[in-house]
Amino acid sequence: MVAGKKILIVSANQLACIGLKTILQESFSPGEIIVLADLHGSDALAEADIAFVSSDTYVRQQAKLRTSKAHIIVLTEDARDGADTPAADPDTLSMAHTEQEIADRLEALFRPKTGRSPGGLAETLTPRETDVLRCVSQGYLNKQIADMLSISQHTVISHRKNITQKLGIKTVSGLTMYALLHGLITSKEH
Amino acid sequence: MKQITQEHKLADVLHGNYMLIPVVNRCGIRLGFGEKTIGAVCAERGVDPEFLVAVMNAFNAENYSAAKKLGPKHVHMIVQYLKKTHASYRRNQIPAIEASIEVLIQSAVENNPRLALVRKFFRQYKKELFLHLKREETVTFPYIESVYKGFMSGGAGKTKRTGRRKYSMSVYEEEHDNMDEKLNDLKNILIKYITGDFNDTVCGTIVFELFRLEKDLQDHTQIEDHILMPLVKTMEAELTARGKA
Ligand SMILES: [Fe+2]
Ligand SMILES: [Fe+2]
Secondary structure, three states: OOEOOOEEEEOOOHHHHHHHHHHHHHHHOEOOEEEEOOOOOOOHHHHOOEEEEEHHHHHHOHHHHHOOOOEEEEEEOOOOOOOOOOOOOOEEEEOOOOHHHHHHHHHHHHOOOOOOOOOOOOOOOOHHHHHHHHHHHOOOOHHHHHHHHOOOHHHHHHHHHHHHHHHOOOOHHHHHHHHHHOOOOOHHHO | OOOOOOOOEHHHHHHHOHHHHHHHHHOOOOOOOOOOEHHHHHHHHOOOHHHHHHHHHHHHHOOHHHHHHOOHHHHHHHHHHHHHHHHHHHHHHHHHHHHHHHHHHHHOOOOOHHHHHHHHHHHHHHHHHHHHHHHHHHHHHHHHHHHHHHHHOOOOOOHHHHOOOOOOHHHHHHHOOOOOHHHHHHHHHHHHOOOOOOOHHHHHHHHHHHHHHHHHHHHHHHHHHHHHHHHHHHHHHHHHHHHHO
16 A cells, blocks of 8 residues: 555644654664655655645645645644544544554554445335335334235235345344445334 | 263363363362372362262263253253353453454444444343343242252242242253353344454454354253253152142
8 A cells, every 4th residue: 555655744833854864764674755845946756655744834835745646634732633623624634642642543544545345225125125124224114014015914924024134134223234335224114 | 072080180181171161160170280180189179079970971962961960969060161151251251252342342443333332232231141040049049059958958848838940951952042042143234244344363363252152052052951951850840749648
């Protein structure tokens, strides 16, 4: 992920820069690391894959940073890493932490974001089974489900059997969780 | 694996199946017993070797007929063992998984509602499990201990005086539900459907711990259903017979 990549660190706080550089070198074997006190008059940003910038720099050079292809990470003094930041905000890394915590946070930031995607629902359950599953997770009993969907109780039971067999989930709590995860019901409905 | 006997070295048995380590611990045997055989370690720690061997064989073979050798005199020991297991769920295993779920949530770069669902599910499960354990500890086990005492003292227990008692092994049989199905669902959901940006190692550890707890609970329930229940039922019958004589 980071191995061999070009990293740029921009901050007037030289000690913080050196510390971060050390952590990066020890745990992530990056390519080149360039440290700058200021972004002015340097084209290092154009070359960088990842750029750590102080919050000062971020505020002053936003336009330049926004158009950069580099992954921008803003260095903060706030102890809360990325807490409550809206999705549009840049990634942040708090320097007010121990070395280990900073390394953990870096690992999280560098993790590929598209690694895992939800398993498809349509190919596993039929529309009728999905209806039954929705009712089960809302807490309805077989008899009620049969009435609601105008099918026999026997059919409800056989749908439930198929659902359990397909998903490998037996309990009502498990099925409810599945339904919530796949947006079949909302948390208010169960 | 071949049958374990008292002549086997305890260390060899644990090397063969490390899942037996908690079993040995719950019987009151600590690691550090050197080269001794099961028989020798049991003699030293005051543990009934027949009991330990039967339980270990049952776990190993996942076949509880091995425990048929256990008789009424082992009932107290079985209950002690089950209580220790309850304590380890309550004090160690459940809190450890709970803590790992918190670490997982902390590791997420952004707020992940799926992980919040995992936490909610596990909390609910914990509540139900603890109720199950409490019911056994406050109703089932005291009842069994009283049957055991009555049986061992050669008396007829209270059966004669009160006629039909409210609680019995058949009530236990009916109310006793297994607690591992929900765990199985949770680990299935974690494996298949929990996505997002979080620490995969922590998530893997949680799934691993759920597998372990599930197996442990299955074995625990097997002892309750297939060793303890039938044994106490025969004792109940004997007490009733004594009461009539
Ligand atoms: Fe139990
Ligand atoms: Fe139980």
